[in-house]
Amino acid sequence: MGLYPYFHPIEESEGPVVRIGGRKVIMAGSNNYLGLTADPRVQEAAIKATEKYGTGCSGSRYLTGTLDLHVQLEARLAKFLGKEDCLLYSTGYQTAQGIIPTLVQRGEYVVSDKDNHACIVAGNLMAAGAASYVGDGQQGVVRYKHNDMKHLEVVVSKLPVDAPKLIVSDGVFSTSGEIVDLPNMVRVARKYNARILVDDAHAVGVIGKGGRGTASHHGLEKETDLTMGTFSKTFASLGGFVVGDRAVINYLKHQAPALIFSASPTPASVAAALAALDILEKEPERIDRLMRNARKMREGFKKMGFRVNEHDSAVVPVIIGDTEKVLVMWRHLFDAGVFVNAFIRPGVPPGMEMLRTSYMATHEDEHLDKILSIFFDVGKKLQILD
Numbered sequence: 001m002g003l004y005p006y007f008h009p010i011e012e013s014e015g016p017v018v019r020i021g022g023r024k025v026i027m028a029g030s031n032n033y034l035g036l037t038a039d040p041r042v043q044e045a046a047i048k049a050t051e052k053y054g055t056g057c058s059g060s061r062y063l064t065g066t067l068d069l070h071v072q073l074e075a076r077l078a079k080f081l082g083k084e085d086c087l088l089y090s091t092g093y094q095t096a097q098g099i100i101p102t103l104v105q106r107g108e109y110v111v112s113d114k115d116n117h118a119c120i121v122a123g124n125l126m127a128a129g130a131a132s133y134v135g136d137g138q139q140g141v142v143r144y145k146h147n148d149m150k151h152l153e154v155v156v157s158k159l160p161v162d163a164p165k166l167i168v169s170d171g172v173f174s175t176s177g178e179i180v181d182l183p184n185m186v187r188v189a190r191k192y193n194a195r196i197l198v199d200d201a202h203a204v205g206v207i208g209k210g211g212r213g214t215a216s217h218h219g220l221e222k223e224t225d226l227t228m229g230t231f232s233k234t235f236a237s238l239g240g241f242v243v244g245d246r247a248v249i250n251y252l253k254h255q256a257p258a259l260i261f262s263a264s265p266t267p268a269s270v271a272a273a274l275a276a277l278d279i280l281e282k283e284p285e286r287i288d289r290l291m292r293n294a295r296k297m298r299e300g301f302k303k304m305g306f307r308v309n310e311h312d313s314a315v316v317p318v319i320i321g322d323t324e325k326v327l328v329m330w331r332h333l334f335d336a337g338v339f340v341n342a343f344i345r346p347g348v349p350p351g352m353e354m355l356r357t358s359y360m361a362t363h364e365d366e367h368l369d370k371i372l373s374i375f376f377d378v379g380k381k382l383q384i385l386d
């Protein structure tokens, strides 16, 4: 039926505009939040690093895969996010898998939001799997209702008092753009002596002071034990990281299989992320532009009568609530010149089927107005709007 919305190859990209199937379309589904994949300074850094170090590291960080660039980026990120130390992984997905099962051991618990990103779910399953693998079955993974800190307390209060507990949540939820209720999470964590890990993949460079993420947004940097993130969004590259206390980071460095048994991020990836961090620090006005763009779109969709979220992040989901309608609408939008993401079950809970839109600091009003007018026309045509 021509409705398949996935794996469409992009033939060329300027950031807000890409070429797909020989046609230029506006990109309204990328996580390239500050538009830095197309920044000449980031591109130049990647090229120079490739010339100096080659195209790959051909080894794990543990062995031959540590460059001075990796160490520099770790020091810069730890400082930027106000923590003692940082560890890079090769992807954000791997980062969660490198933290959760490594830290949560026998007789200990992960306490996870039901809507956490798939990489956290995978990390949780590995922690639970390790328990059955070693045969004692004592580690636990327990879940609480999405961003519901009252339910978190109910769940945590039932766990053994002395058992170490790690509460894990997306900072900005990847599909809904919702921001976690960190103040109430911290209250529960303090009461029950639990630690907190926040996945800031969609938060660094987007929310918080100068883009310093969820903990900074809530002024709870000290209370957030570990923050993980990715280079595949704001940082215009590929790779992941975690920041926290030196002892914990050192432990992960020497114990996390996802780090030890996998090759380190390429020179170009690390240099691009370093250049992106430079720009993020020097040009915080880009974040204002990003948030202004996202707000304009949220308001615009709302005025037309679409169902959107109320959270001040760069992800603006247009919730349709029906798989077939999402796919048909996706096709009409694409034909009219806008690329968005069709999110259907099981990627989202029933009733939350959506066209996930997300914005860049480099979208111009001309792009945004066109996206709005196309959504309006398609919404009317398909009778999604009254």
Ligand code: PMP
Binding pocket: 091, 092, 093, 094, 117, 119, 170, 173, 174, 199, 201, 202, 230, 231, 232, 238, 239, 240
């Ligand atoms: N965490 C969240 C919340 C994400 O949305 C993503 C990517 N979609 C990741 C982690 C994984 O990051 P990466 O792309 O670097 O593997």
